[in-house]
Amino acid sequence: MTWDLLNIIGTLAFALSGVVVAMEERYDLMGVYILGFVTAFGGGAIRNLLIGVPVTALWGQGPLFMIAFVAITILFVFPKFLDRRGSMWGVFFDAIGLAAFATQGAIFAADMGLPVSAAIAAAALTGTGGGMVRDLLAGRRPLFLQKEIYIAWTLLAGIPIGLGFITHPIGYGVIVVSIVVLRMLSVYYQWRLPSRHLSDA
Template sequence: MAWDVLNVIGTIAFAMSGAVVALEVKYDIIGAYVLGLITAFGGGAIRNLFTGIPIIDLWQQSSLFIVAFITISIVILLPNNSVALLTKWSIFDSIGLSAFSVQGAMYAHSIDLPLFAVVFSAAITGAGGGIIRDVLAQKRPIVLRQDVYLLWAVFAGFIIGLDFLSKSYQFYILFIITFILRHISHRFSWSLPTRSIQKQKEE
């Protein structure tokens, strides 16, 4: 039950996030649907590829595709001022990351993959769609350059991979904790250490 609920939550959040970004960069309606669907399903598709699950399984989620299509349609039909307001929020990314990180880790754990694979599944399911979205929107992926983003997906995967959780309510609690951590880190602009290489000027 928890797996299905988190799947729906993540799909709605990332479909909305992708559609908002598409409108922000002035893509047309088709572009909004493409970006919304890729954001919602891209991470799961990559996870399936790396964990040996047939990609064709992705197309068995008809109900989720309908949910994503409706969500994107709502975003497209919103007034411009409402869409502009949505672009200022990171809440959809936070919700999508948290839901899909937990859901991806649950999936990998359920088929008895090792700890590293569970953590990887959490990270790629939670962040993969957003990375593809940013690349297609001609942006540098936010997950790789700022905010403590991917770390929270790794955190969720690690907790599940160590087999600490077994009850549905525990997975919901982990989802909420991951969401809160991600939202706080964005709110207060937490970031991981970075290093840049300065090119020396030729004399």
């Protein structure tokens, strides 16, 4: 139940995130669908490759494809849902997808009996994979490579779940909400990770 719910939330949120980026870049209808789908399913595909799950498992997610298709279509036909803050909606959808898929990836690794390092990696790659593919296809610098705090929030899922500290659906929900809130706060207050340049040496 928890797994399926996180899958639906993450897929829906990342699909909408992809649509927002596609419309910001003025893509046509096919471009919108392609970017929406690769954002929604890119993270899961990368996770499956990492832990050895056959890529063909992706094609068994028919209901999720339909959910993503309907969401993409609605947002494309009725873009006014985003009003004048489309970019902030894109960040919000991305934060939800990041949180849901990072938690799901950590659960996946923990259920397979893998060490905490694998749970952290699975959380990071599942949470950021779809957004990474989206940004690359849109010609943008991937968020996880920028100074703003993005991929670091996946540690909130990978560490406690990988160590077995959190195993209950309520705990998973707390992690998801925490990542979304912290991600949005980091954008609003422009929190940044330390960075260095060669000129600083």
